[in-house]
Amino acid sequence: MRFVFGLLSGLLGALAGWFGLAFLVITLSGPDRDGGTAMGAFFNIGPIGGLVGFIGGVWLFNKIGVIREAASSPGANPSGATIRPSTRISRPIAALLVIVAGGIAWWTWYELIRSPYLTHGFMTLDLQFRLPSGMTLPQDKEDVLIDVNEGQSHPEVRLSHSWHGHDGDRQVILAKVDLMYKTHNRGISLTLPGTLPDNWQLDLSSDPDPTPGFSAWRLSNSGSTSKVEMNFRLTADH
Secondary structure, X not given: OHHHHHHHHHXXXXXXXXXXXXXXXXXXXXXXXXXXXXHHHHHHHHHHHHHHHHHHHHHHHHHHHEEEOOOOOHXXXXXXXXXXXXXXXXXXXXXXXXXXXXXXXXXXHHHHOOOOXXXXXXXXXXXXXXXXXXXXXXXXXXXXXXXXXXXXXXXXXXXXXXOEEEEOOEEEEEEEEEEOEOOOOEEEEEEOOOOOOEEEEOOOOOXXXXXXXXXXXXXXXXXXOOOOEEEEEEEOOO
16 A cells, blocks of 8 residues: 555656646746747656656655654563564545545546537537618628627637628628537627627537538527527538
8 A cells, every 4th residue: 555655646746747847848938839849848848857756756755654653662572572663654645645636537537538628629600690681781890799608708709801791682791700618508699880789599519519501590589679680500620
């Protein structure tokens, strides 16, 4: 059991040393646009910190995690045989190691198995907003305010240079946004000049698959009288 806890302490020390040294190098090196410094710090320099951390973790466990009982006095041993000091593992230190290791294991399991990120990675949500007949588009796309909430996140909505089209005599606003989080709460809000916000809830699962095409047109669920309709398509092409 002493070997197990010593090894566990060493592994936790290696983990702390690896990430700690890599983080220190990244911090001291300053901004890194292409990620080369971060990759080098983690894979080339981090292992040095991991080795030092492993040795330090084992040494620290032997120093404070192993309690050495005092040897018996000579008078307490009539046979005169030499009695070696007994040792035992410190229960508070053992409990701390188990708690820390369990917490790291749970966090790793959550990230890898119950990851909050979509299985497909980034997915593109194509949005179309169809204006009522006779309603004109704003003169500038900056006047089009679209908000997409993905749980607690609000990803950036993109309107390209060709940000509008038409469906018959009705103008259509085109937008894209990248989704990445698992959540049951996804909503869309559209605000045009001189109108109240229109809101929609996306009927997607927490971890959705790509949709076969655009959904049916739907009116907002905010009670707005603007009669703006929305439909969407979800793709995983990147």
